[in-house]
Amino acid sequence: MKQLVTNIRDRYGYAWTVLQGLVKTDFKLRYQGSFLGIAWSVLKPLMMFCVMYVVFGKFLRMSDGTPTYPVVLLLGISSWQFVTESTNIGLRSVVDRGDLLRKIHFPNYIVVVSATIGALISFAINLVVVLIFALVARVQFTWRVVLLPLNIVELYAITLALTLLMATMYVYFRDIAHIWEVLQQLVFYGMPIIYPLTYVTNRGGVLADLARLELLNPFAQTIQDIRHNFIAPETQPTIWNQFSNWGIRLFPLVFTVVLLWLGVYLFRRNSRKFAEVM
Amino acid sequence: MSDEEMIEKIDYMKNPVVLSATHVSKCFKLPTEQATGLKQAFINWTKGIKGYKKQEVLKDISFEVHQGEFFGIVGRNGGGKSTLLKLISQIYYPENGSIAVTGKLVPFIELGVGFNPELTGRENVYLNGSLLGFTHEEVEAMYDDIVEFAELEEFMDQKLKNYSSGMQVRLAFSVAIKAQGDILVLDEVLAVGDEAFQRKCDAFFTEIKKDPSKTVILVTHDMNSVKKYCSRAMMIADGEVEAIGDPETVSQQYTLANLEAEEKAERKRQEERGGYPNGLNERCPLLKTIAVSPKVCSSADTFKFDVEYQYDEPGDFYLAIALHDIRRGGITYDTGAKVLKMKRHGHQTVHFEMPLNLFNNGEFRLITSLRTPSPSDPKGTDAVGVALDDNACSFVIRDNRNREYALLSDRALTIEPLDDSQVEKEPA
Numbered sequence: 001m002k003q004l005v006t007n008i009r010d011r012y013g014y015a016w017t018v019l020q021g022l023v024k025t026d027f028k029l030r031y032q033g034s035f036l037g038i039a040w041s042v043l044k045p046l047m048m049f050c051v052m053y054v055v056f057g058k059f060l061r062m063s064d065g066t067p068t069y070p071v072v073l074l075l076g077i078s079s080w081q082f083v084t085e086s087t088n089i090g091l092r093s094v095v096d097r098g099d100l101l102r103k104i105h106f107p108n109y110i111v112v113v114s115a116t117i118g119a120l121i122s123f124a125i126n127l128v129v130v131l132i133f134a135l136v137a138r139v140q141f142t143w144r145v146v147l148l149p150l151n152i153v154e155l156y157a158i159t160l161a162l163t164l165l166m167a168t169m170y171v172y173f174r175d176i177a178h179i180w181e182v183l184q185q186l187v188f189y190g191m192p193i194i195y196p197l198t199y200v201t202n203r204g205g206v207l208a209d210l211a212r213l214e215l216l217n218p219f220a221q222t223i224q225d226i227r228h229n230f231i232a233p234e235t236q237p238t239i240w241n242q243f244s245n246w247g248i249r250l251f252p253l254v255f256t257v258v259l260l261w262l263g264v265y266l267f268r269r270n271s272r273k274f275a276e277v278m
Numbered sequence: 279m280s281d282e283e284m285i286e287k288i289d290y291m292k293n294p295v296v297l298s299a300t301h302v303s304k305c306f307k308l309p310t311e312q313a314t315g316l317k318q319a320f321i322n323w324t325k326g327i328k329g330y331k332k333q334e335v336l337k338d339i340s341f342e343v344h345q346g347e348f349f350g351i352v353g354r355n356g357g358g359k360s361t362l363l364k365l366i367s368q369i370y371y372p373e374n375g376s377i378a379v380t381g382k383l384v385p386f387i388e389l390g391v392g393f394n395p396e397l398t399g400r401e402n403v404y405l406n407g408s409l410l411g412f413t414h415e416e417v418e419a420m421y422d423d424i425v426e427f428a429e430l431e432e433f434m435d436q437k438l439k440n441y442s443s444g445m446q447v448r449l450a451f452s453v454a455i456k457a458q459g460d461i462l463v464l465d466e467v468l469a470v471g472d473e474a475f476q477r478k479c480d481a482f483f484t485e486i487k488k489d490p491s492k493t494v495i496l497v498t499h500d501m502n503s504v505k506k507y508c509s510r511a512m513m514i515a516d517g518e519v520e521a522i523g524d525p526e527t528v529s530q531q532y533t534l535a536n537l538e539a540e541e542k543a544e545r546k547r548q549e550e551r552g553g554y555p556n557g558l559n560e561r562c563p564l565l566k567t568i569a570v571s572p573k574v575c576s577s578a579d580t581f582k583f584d585v586e587y588q589y590d591e592p593g594d595f596y597l598a599i600a601l602h603d604i605r606r607g608g609i610t611y612d613t614g615a616k617v618l619k620m621k622r623h624g625h626q627t628v629h630f631e632m633p634l635n636l637f638n639n640g641e642f643r644l645i646t647s648l649r650t651p652s653p654s655d656p657k658g659t660d661a662v663g664v665a666l667d668d669n670a671c672s673f674v675i676r677d678n679r680n681r682e683y684a685l686l687s688d689r690a691l692t693i694e695p696l697d698d699s700q701v702e703k704e705p706a
Contacts (some may be wrong), residue, residue, distance in 0.1 A: 021408030
């Protein structure tokens with residue numbers, strides 16, 4: 001056991017040190033020079049939520065009518081924000097940190113991981129804000145809250161997988177940044193984030209069946225799970241209560257694992273050449 | 279026996295090998311087409327264009343560095359030094375062969391990697407340290423040392439963007455040399471800071487040279503620092519190990535290679551001009567100063583050289599020979615225009631010699647001109663031809679007893695105090 005611990009420390013000690021250094025620096029620099037400083041990391045999501053709530057909840061009346069809807073909306077948006085923030089910063093991270101990679105040797109994946117960790121920190125702050133909203137809205141928490149960390153781990157895994165893949169591609173083809181910009185809009189509207197899934201499924205028919213298939217998207221599945229377990233078990237449909245077939249139920253999870261393996265594999269295979277190619 | 283001579287005597291070869299490169303080769307793919315877009319990549323792929331050409335930078339390099347050595351790597355620009363350094367630092371990976379490193383290697387390809395202008399000096403030291411693989415605690419332990427060496431105590435809580443460039447470099451350099459690694463890899467970072475800081479660095483290098491546990495690999499163009507600090511040196515030319523061993527020999531070879539390259543460039547320039555070389559003409563188509571002695575001499579040598587000329591016009595003519603000091607500049611010596619009167623016309627070779635005991639180390643060039651009496655000024659002469667560029671003759675004086683700074687050696691000229699009660703002379 002002791003041997004194992006020292007082995008892990010030898011292997012990942014350096015990576016851990018570098019990761020700490022990079023994440024700390026990024027966080028320090030994020031609100032550098034602004035008057036409110038770190039307060040922005042709470043204020044910004046709060047203000048965004050207000051805008052979203054007024055536009056989608058009040059004007060467009062996309063609400064499913066339940067009292068928890070605003071909190072659910074906030075939770076969905078902040079989860080998706082984590083995905084976009086880490087992919088958009090992460091896919092450029094290898095190139096942006098090029099001067100570093102060309103001058104010292106350290107595990108390259110750290111720059112990608114540090115970008116996603118930075119987004120994860122913002123996500124954690126957002127979750128605290130959501131929690132405050134939930135308390136104000138008198139949400140009844142259930143035992144399912146303990147499942148929340150598992151859902152977040154899955155969301156992180158699929159995001160990291162995608163970020164690693166795109167960061168590798170971005171070194172060779174800068175086009176990927178633009179492609180992803182468009183694609184992420186498609187993914188966003190193809191997911192029940194600003195509209196409740198019940199909004200579509202309640203209409204019945206073929207459309208309802210198609211809408212249910214949105215849950216096969218790992219992002220949709222995890223974000224719905226997070227909403228279901230954290231805030232509203234009664235109102236939020238998940239893949240687990242919409243499908244009974246285990247093949248379908250496990251599809252997003254298997255997809256996530258495969259994509260993560262592919263991302264790590266391709267990144268590692270190409271990372272040796274990053275310093276030369278850039 | 280002085281302290282420093284003791285160090286010279288240590289046989290590093292008996293120490294364990296901390297860095298070994300075996301048959302390392304590396305080539306780069308230089309893109310011929312811009313291929314950082316999907317479209318271009320697709321077009322290239324359909325047309326079967328590779329889109330790059332291969333350039334071999336290092337060919338089959340093998341060497342070993344032992345613990346405690348101060349190992350110098352020299353070579354001309356574009357010779358593959360920096361690539362080798364990046365391979366050692368594991369930033370690049372070799373195509374063939376392998377590089378094995380034992381212990382913690384701290385590379386400084388460039389000073390202040392990851393320095394951020396928006397962070398304070400303190401934060402930058404910690405960031406730089408963590409990038410080099412030191413934990414927060416380890417950096418804490420080195421911190422005071424680093425700041426003291428950089429002489430920036432009062433500025434550590436200022437943002438880096440408010441530092442002068444000299445201060446930034448000093449901070450970066452202090453992190454570099456105070457970093458507690460086993461192997462320190464430095465790329466041409468010696469010439470930073472003011473004179474006082476340079477002296478400090480000099481003292482530091484002398485000290486680290488004595489430390490048997492620390493290994494230093496230094497890439498530089500400065501032969502003085504190679505001779506001063508290195509216990510062994512290696513010269514890289516065209517991607518191959520040209521010489522390895524005693525720093526004296528290697529630095530001599532490096533100086534020679536530079537002279538040769540210069541001569542080559544001159545020859546090329548002359549070919550481009552066509553016809554007569556620079557300084558010559560139809561009246562005097564040939565005038566050349568040729569070294570007979572080896573081009574690297576010691577002070578005890580007498581430098582022998584020939585002057586070959588072709589001059590057919592009747593009347594008196596003279597040879598004037600000037601000795602130029604390439605590094606220090608200026609004309610060290612001149613024979614005078616109307617002293618060496620030639621007796622024979624036509625194609626001739628004249629032999630000369632010159633003692634070298636007056637001079638300290640240096641690179642010198644002999645420039646000969648062929649002159650005729652001036653019709654207007656009876657005392658003056660007109661130059662008919664001058665042996666420039668390739669026709670001039672360059673040589674080097676290298677002697678362990680010599681110094682580098684002044685032109686004249688202290689054996690040729692000494693300044694003596696008049697009153698011994700005021701001055702005590704230390705033996706040199």
